[in-house]
Amino acid sequence: MDINALIASRIPGHSLDRAFYTSDTVFQTDLDIIFGQHWIYVGVEPDVPEPGDVVTVDIGHHAILIVRHDDMSVRAYHNVCRHRGARLIAGPTASVGNIVCRYHQWTYNLDGALIFAEHMNPDFDRTCHGLKPVHLQSLAGLLFICLSETPPADFDDMADALTPYIEPHDPRATKIAAQIDLIEEGNWKVTMENNRECYHCAVSHPELTVSLFEHGFGFAPDPGNAAKQDAACRYDALSARMKADWEQQGFPSSEIEHLADRATGFRTERLPLDGTGESQTLDTRAACRKLLGTLKNPVLGGLSMWTQPNSWHHFMADHIVTFAVFPLSAERTLLRTKWLVHKDAREGEDYTVEKLTAVWRATNAQDGALVALQQSGARTTGYQPGPYSPFTEGLVDKFTSWYINRLRAHTAG
Numbered sequence: 001m002d003i004n005a006l007i008a009s010r011i012p013g014h015s016l017d018r019a020f021y022t023s024d025t026v027f028q029t030d031l032d033i034i035f036g037q038h039w040i041y042v043g044v045e046p047d048v049p050e051p052g053d054v055v056t057v058d059i060g061h062h063a064i065l066i067v068r069h070d071d072m073s074v075r076a077y078h079n080v081c082r083h084r085g086a087r088l089i090a091g092p093t094a095s096v097g098n099i100v101c102r103y104h105q106w107t108y109n110l111d112g113a114l115i116f117a118e119h120m121n122p123d124f125d126r127t128c129h130g131l132k133p134v135h136l137q138s139l140a141g142l143l144f145i146c147l148s149e150t151p152p153a154d155f156d157d158m159a160d161a162l163t164p165y166i167e168p169h170d171p172r173a174t175k176i177a178a179q180i181d182l183i184e185e186g187n188w189k190v191t192m193e194n195n196r197e198c199y200h201c202a203v204s205h206p207e208l209t210v211s212l213f214e215h216g217f218g219f220a221p222d223p224g225n226a227a228k229q230d231a232a233c234r235y236d237a238l239s240a241r242m243k244a245d246w247e248q249q250g251f252p253s254s255e256i257e258h259l260a261d262r263a264t265g266f267r268t269e270r271l272p273l274d275g276t277g278e279s280q281t282l283d284t285r286a287a288c289r290k291l292l293g294t295l296k297n298p299v300l301g302g303l304s305m306w307t308q309p310n311s312w313h314h315f316m317a318d319h320i321v322t323f324a325v326f327p328l329s330a331e332r333t334l335l336r337t338k339w340l341v342h343k344d345a346r347e348g349e350d351y352t353v354e355k356l357t358a359v360w361r362a363t364n365a366q367d368g369a370l371v372a373l374q375q376s377g378a379r380t381t382g383y384q385p386g387p388y389s390p391f392t393e394g395l396v397d398k399f400t401s402w403y404i405n406r407l408r409a410h411t412a413g
């Protein structure tokens with residue numbers, strides 16, 4: 001398979017060639033280039049609240065452990081022993097003093113240094129056999145890793161732009177109230193394309209659209225549809241009024257969009273919610289009585305934030321929902337969803353997991369079915385790349401364009 005020819009054959013404004021969704025060769029290229037050389041969203045600081053807490057993340061053939069150090073910094077290492085390669089932390093989480101390989105008990109401290117290795121030659125140099133570090137950055141408590149030795153240099157620009165939007169929700173001072181892993185039967189790019197549009201929202205997401213307007217996600221109504229045009233006008237008026245209020249209260253709201261013009265692509269915007277305007281719940285009221293950070297007003301809309309290649313997030317006054325996409329194979333993808341509430345919120349008193357998770361449990365299941373539906377057709381011989389809607393899929397095009405451009409940047413020459 002000639003990756004360069006595939007890249008060159010991409011038709012702008014269209015979905016990708018079949019091989020991008022099905023080929024094992026492209027899948028390995030995606031792991032090496034997209035997931036191996038860009039900033040990848042992996043989790044949140046509350047995954048590892050205490051020193052010695054570990055969470056593991058697998059991205060294809062990359063296995064990473066993330067650990068809270070005694071100095072409260074968060075570190076990432078390859079989750080593999082420097083002796084004969086045993087996986088160090090077997091499960092999804094652990095709590096450790098040092099990191100001990102269970103095979104022959106080589107032992108590493110939280111700095112990654114090898115501090116114990118029995119029965120080795122006297123001239124064996126332990127300092128050459130520490131854990132391999134992985135670049136890690138925390139964006140207001142959201143954890144990103146980069147497996148490349150030379151990560152894209154624009155992470156700080158993204159962090160500078162996004163931190164003022166996120167900080168009022170204080171992710172560092174949250175706890176994970178619920179986490180669900182969903183395996184979708186599709187290529188990871190099908191999962192991402194599905195996320196980047198609300199063309200399908202009105203028909204497919206009855207629970208989500210109780211609170212979420214389809215507008216604000218790159219959705220512009222068809223000029224020929226008067227009812228949708230009216231709804232868009234009402235939404236625009238509401239949005240302008242809410243954003244002016246929020247800005248006055250010190251909550252940044254206006255759109256920042258750099259999805260396709262940089263290595264570390266991102267987008268954010270604070271959007272009004274329907275109904276009471278409080279939260280993405282079935283009755284649009286806050287799911288958690290204790291609000292995030294020091295927030296007092298539950299009507300803070302939904303701060304939507306996306307990063308390329310693999311995440312999206314909704315920050316509300318009462319809770320945060322955060323989504324990470326991890327490729328499993330050419331045609332299978334893991335979607336990991338976490339619901340975060342204030343760390344002092346009490347389950348059963350301030351919130352219930354049932355209410356907190358109801359909307360996105362339903363929405364993820366619906367999206368998972370749509371991903372499988374697209375994959376099942378796109379893998380057949382009758383498929384050919386189809387045109388994106390200029391009104392509702394501009395941000396899907398920015399995702400695929402970013403993807404193609406990043407492949408091109410790393411394969412050129």
Ligand code: FES
Nearest residue numbers: 081083084101104
């Ligand atoms: S493989 Fe880890 S100590 Fe031998």
Ligand SMILES: [Fe+2]
Nearest residue numbers: 194200205367
């Ligand atoms: Fe959806």
